[in-house]
Amino acid sequence: MTCTEKGWYPPPICVRVDVSCVNPPRVKNAVIQSERPRYQNGERVRYECIGTYDILGDVDVTCLNGTWTKAPQCKDSPGKCGPSPTIDNGGITSLLTPVYPLRSIVGYQCQAYYELQGNRNNVGENGEWAEPPKCLETCEISEEMMKKHNIQLKWTTSKKLYSKTQDHIEFICKRGYHPVTPYRTFRTACQEGKVVYPRCGQNTG
Structure with missing residues (x-):
């Protein structure tokens, strides 16, 4: 500028400087919530640690005059557990x-x-x-299956019985029938929803 009779010439011009921010700092073991390509001056970015990591420092960083404030860290927290195991059924x-x-x-x-x-x-x-x-699946012993094998439950007259895995079930032949399978098969056990049934045949003579 030059000092003239009318003052300084040419007069100064103030040009607005872009103070927005891009590319928030990357933090290991963290994700940025609702990330965008550009942030205006004063806007904040929030971090969230993944898995069992804990955040150390402010969860937010701020865009100030084109630069970001200090980012947090995600530190492993010993002893914590992730999602609990699921089970079938x-x-x-x-x-x-x-x-x-x-x-x-x-x-x-x-x-x-x-x-x-x-x-x-x-x-x-x-x-x-x-x-x-x-x-573990329970076993259902139905009247239909017992009729097919000519057997009945030894200790109950129920038409249906639910038995737990490893529980023993005892059968006998219906009146007028005799064992076809070995005697040991008449005392069986529920095995995860399955039962091996003994069989009886009709008496002759």
Whole structure:
């Protein structure tokens, strides 16, 4: 500029500088919520740690005059557990979360006609879950099957019986029939929804 009789010439011009921000800082083991390609001055970006990692520092960074404030860190938190194991033919009765604190307990239950085998409650220790229980199918002994094999239940007259896995079931021949299969087969057990039935044949003579 030059000092003239009328003042400084040419007069200064203020040009607006772009103070927006792009490319928020990348944080290991973290994701950015609702990420966009550009942010205006004063806007914030929020971070969320994944898995069992905990955030260290502010969860937000701010765009200030074209630069970002200091980003947080995601540190591994020993002892925490990820999602609890699922089981077939059953479900979890506790609140489901992606991360559980040390020594958290989750409860399990089975669907109808399934029997829970193992500990109903599972405990998370040192980042790992114990072995979850299993849901084993129960056995249904129906009148139709007993009629087909000429047998009946030894200790009950019920037309239907539900038996748990490994429970013993005893049969006898109906009146007028004799064993066809060995005597040991008349005392059998439910094996995860399946039963091997003994057979009886009609007496002759």
